[in-house]
Amino acid sequence: MKIGIIGTGHMGRALGTGWARSGHAVLFGSRDRAKAESAAAAAPSARAGSFAEAAAFGEVVLYTVRDVLPSALLGRADALDGRVVIDCNNRTLGDDGNPSLFRFDRPLPERSSAEIIAEDCPGARVVKAFNTIPSPVIELPRERLASHGVSVFVGADDAGAKAVVIGLAEELGFIGVDAGGLAHAHLVEAAADLLRLEIGPLGRGPYATLSLHVLPEA
Numbered sequence: 778m779k780i781g782i783i784g785t786g787h788m789g790r791a792l793g794t795g796w797a798r799s800g801h802a803v804l805f806g807s808r809d810r811a812k813a814e815s816a817a818a819a820a821p822s823a824r825a826g827s828f829a830e831a832a833a834f835g836e837v838v839l840y841t842v843r844d845v846l847p848s849a850l851l852g853r854a855d856a857l858d859g860r861v862v863i864d865c866n867n868r869t870l871g872d873d874g875n876p877s878l879f880r881f882d883r884p885l886p887e888r889s890s891a892e893i894i895a896e897d898c899p900g901a902r903v904v905k906a907f908n909t910i911p912s913p914v915i916e917l918p919r920e921r922l923a924s925h926g927v928s929v930f931v932g933a934d935d936a937g938a939k940a941v942v943i944g945l946a947e948e949l950g951f952i953g954v955d956a957g958g959l960a961h962a963h964l965v966e967a968a969a970d971l972l973r974l975e976i977g978p979l980g981r982g983p984y985a986t987l988s989l990h991v992l993p994e995a
């Protein structure tokens with residue numbers, strides 16, 4: 778599969794490198810060519826480019842830029858048409874450089890980031906996923922990660938796009954969990970806030986995870 782990565786920060790690098798190692802063709806897109814090249818150099822057979830090149834390249838596009846609409850970032854609303862667009866974003870809670878400064882006393886936003894992106898790019902097949910997975914967990918070796926059965930909650934209105942992203946999560950060693958449609962994405966975003974409370978202020982650290990386990994009835 779051809780995967781375009783928009784943003785070479787923690788999530789873009791962790792997921793893009795994981796998928797390149799699984800054999801996908803990955804193009805890292807960045808504002809800074811040198812940053813894209815350094816991300817690509819760390820991943821097998823990956824390429825480097827701009828945000829627009831990543832959008833044009835990917836059948837699947839990972840969107841990691843928080844609070845910037847794709848239409849503004851890419852200069853047009855149709856740049857992601859037909860692509861499976863993974864929204865891994867969470868809202869700003871304070872200083873990302875210092876999770877202990879996160880503020881959890883603010884009300885949840887009325888609309889999820891995934892719905893906002895879907896409205897901004899009506900031709901894209903938007904999927905909410907990976908926002909509850911800390912990047913250090915994504916970077917764990919597949920075998921080590923798989924033994925823990927960590928959930929990736931996957932929400933989308935497009936069943937085919939959802940299935941693609943569940944497959945991409947499972948290749949990395951996660952368990953893909955159907956989290957309903959985009960109208961439910963706000964629940965997955967709220968779940969990430971709870972996890973961030975645990976990671977930061979409650980001191981569990983960046984390997985804390987959140988999963989769904991269904992127990993046998995008897």
Ligand SMILES: NC(=O)c1ccc[n+]([C@@H]2O[C@H](COP(=O)([O-])OP(=O)(O)OC[C@H]3O[C@@H](n4cnc5c(N)ncnc54)[C@H](OP(=O)(O)O)[C@@H]3O)[C@@H](O)[C@H]2O)c1
Binds near residue numbers: 865866911
């Ligand atoms: N880090 C985690 O463990 C984690 C876990 C789950 C969810 N998330 C969520 O995933 C999203 C990305 O997190 P991250 O940790 O990867 O963030 P990050 O390290 O800051 O990377 C985000 C990337 O987005 C691009 N970017 C940022 N601001 C921009 C702007 N104003 N205009 C254009 N491009 C901009 C930059 O890409 P270039 O530098 O390549 O230009 C930047 O490296 C956030 O919404 C975060 O809440 C993060």
